[in-house]
Every structure is written in structure tokens, then in C-alpha cells.
Amino acid sequence: MAPNSKNKTHHHGDLRNALIAAGLDILKHKGLAALTLRACATSANVSHAAPAHHFQGLPGLQAAIAARGFQELTDHMRRELDSAGDDPHLRLSGICEGYLEFANQNPAMFQLMFSSTFDFQLDSDLLARSAEAYGVLSDTCAPFEIPGTGKEGGTEMLIWSLVHGFANLKLSDCLGPKDAPATRVAFADFLPRLQLRADRKDA
């Protein structure tokens, strides 16, 4: 009667996390379109309607999976920060690299996270995880913030827009044929062209 044994009971033990794990796997190997309630249920060896008791519909499951995505994104950025030392510039380019690496390695997840098919306000976990990622970005941008101008948050939105746009454009195939000139541009060339606060001391 061990709760984690293989007894084919109705109760799964931790079906919620099992469904999320199944969804993560499907997302990674079969893409966003294959992420369906029924596929997750089948993959977790439960009936097709089981997910409804743990998530309110498909958007609910998507939100829970996206929350894991933001968690992973945060990890990617934090890992870069750890090996970046104290230089604000290195730290900034570090989280950008982490952001782009995450998008590149998990295109379907990245697509899901910003697909606006679910409501961030309805899932407190998703809200917390995305806020955490935003926090890493915000902290790293803080040294470059222009104080007292009433434009707080400007630097982080500048950086976020830049990496996010770059990641999106790379994932879409709207850059023309592969090996088009636009494809060869590297993100590393962007940061030196930003007038960040610390630049004035360096220059």
C-alpha cells in the first residue's frame, strides 16, 4: 500500500506534476502544436478528462508549464551571472546571452511563454516565476539606470525589448532565406551601441 508503488489505483499520487512533466516533454520533442490536454493525459497514463481536475482547461495547463519555463529562464540568466564577476557590463551581456541561449534551446517553450493564450493574472505561480525572471533582469540593469528622471525601468525595458525582439526574430523564419545578411548579425554587436550610463566613464 505504499503510495508510490505501482498499484493501478485511481489516485495517481502526484498527477498534477506528472501532467506538467509530460507537457514539458511533449513541448520539447514535438512542438507547441502537439501540446494538448489529451496528449498529456495519455502520456501520464490517465484518461483524457483527468487534467480538468488539476487545471482549468488547456490555458491552465499551458500557464503551469510556462511557469516552469520562466523558472528555467531565470536559472539560465543566474548561471551566467555567477560566472560574470562584478563588472556591470559583463553581467548585463551575461543575462542577455542566457536569455538568447534559453530561447534557442527551447524554442517551443519560448513561443508558449509569450503566446498570450493564457492569462498571467490567473496563475499566481506563473506570476511569481515571471516576476522572478524580471527581477534578475531589473537588478542587472540597475547600475545603468538614469536616476531622478522619472524614467525608472527604462533601461530594463530597453534591454528586454532588444533581447526579446532578437530572440523572436531569430525563431521566426521571417528574416528571409537562410544565410541572408540579417541572419549573420550577432547580438554581441548590439550592446556596445547602447548608451548606457557607465559608458561615459569608460569613454
Place this chain on the structure above:
Amino acid sequence: MAPNSKNKTHHHGDLRNALIAAGLDILKHKGLAALTLRACATSANVSHAAPAHHFQGLPGLQAAIAARGFQELTDHMRRELDSAGDDPHLRLSGICEGYLEFANQNPAMFQLMFSSTFDFQLDSDLLARSAEAYGVLSDTCAPFEIPGTGKEGGTEMLIWSLVHGFANLKLSDCLGPKDAPATRVAFADFLPRLQLRADRKDA
């Protein structure tokens, strides 16, 4: 027997464009999720399977509609250019405003255009229309290009990433609760923080 009269014949005359028009209307008023083959067919007063003969499946119809989107986007940017005069800075901020205005006014279309649910390479019209939009961007960025560095296209990708990312983040609701600090940031504050070529003469 006038071909454009209301005779309920099998032949529609210009069903292809009628389906695209129906799709544009659905996209604008009911959102991306409501854009289905069957809905377009019903809206055009034809049977549910009629679209298959003019588009190869849903991705084909989406591609045709997205092509119209790129056309409109080009128009938005060109209109701003016409009223911007000769100053490269004004022209650049003009197309950015046009880009953001388009995304704001047509959120579902913008979402569709970059949703990667269809293949740009498979629709020559879509390819041409998106290339045209890219051309406007590229031309406007040309005065700021750094020559002879082997980094051609860097400026346009910098600008495109920035506007595209900003538009995407605004459309997602992942910026936290409305009236969060990140929501109050205006794009106009970004351009002065870019080290563009002409800046050095001004400064």
C-alpha cells in the same frame, strides 16, 4: 449571366480574395483563435471544404492573410516616412512609430505574422511582402550603417529587434499588473540611447 451578379452558382468568381477578406475581418474582430478555415468559408457563403482548393490547408490561408499584414505594415511605415522629411533621425523614429502603431491597432494580425505556424518560403507573395517591409526598414537605417566593418545589416537588426521586442512585450500581458512601472516606459525614450552614426556629429 453577369459574372458578378448574385446567381447562386458554384463558381464564386473570386473566392480566393473573398476568403482572405473574410479572414481579415475575423482576425480583426474575433482574434487569432477564431481564424479557422470553416469560419472563413461560412463567412464567404461557401461550403466548409471550399478553401482547400485555393490554399493548401490552414497554414496556406494564414500565410496569404499575413502577406496582407506585411503590406499594411509597409504602408504604415511609408506614411510616416512621407511626413518625416529628410532628417535621418526623424525618419528612423517615424518608421518605429509606424511599426508600433500597426502592432497596437492590429494585435491579432501582428501575432499571426510572427507566429511561425506557416512557412515563409512556401508562399512567394508573403515572401515578397515581408521583404518589402524589410526593405523600408533597411533603407531608413542605411544612413546609420557602419561601413567597411563587415557588419552590414547590424543597424537594421538592432532597430528591428528593439521595436519588435517592445511591440511583443506590450502585447503580451507578462509585464506584470497593468500600470506596473514597466508599462509606463515609452519607446521614444529608447532611440536617444542608441549610439547611431549621426549622433557623433550632433554631440
Place this chain on the structure above:
DNA sequence: GCAACAACTTGACAGTGTCAAATTATAAGG
């Protein structure tokens, strides 16, 4: 041991995209 409750299953329904086959309108040829 029994009752209440939660988890899960089963079955059904309205949608969706897509295919094959049948129907009909237009166009071409004799």
C-alpha cells in the same frame, strides 16, 4: 463500518482540419 468527499473514468457533444467521392458550372471541340 459508514458516510462524505475527492480523484478519476466513461461517454457524449460541438468544434476543428483534411481527405475522397460526387455534383455542378464553365470552357473547349467537333
Place this chain on the structure above:
DNA sequence: CCTTATAATTTGACACTGTCAAGTTGTTGC
């Protein structure tokens, strides 16, 4: 003018989706 061929459209079917209602079964509290 009639016949034939071809293209456009319809009809019907299939598998798949999310979602709901009702039934079943395991767990829990008393």
C-alpha cells in the same frame, strides 16, 4: 448545338481537439 473535359464547389466522412455531465472508485473522517 451538342458533347466532352476540366475546374470549382459540395457532400460526407474521419480523426482529432477541448469540455461538460454523470458514473465509479479510492481515500478520509467520524
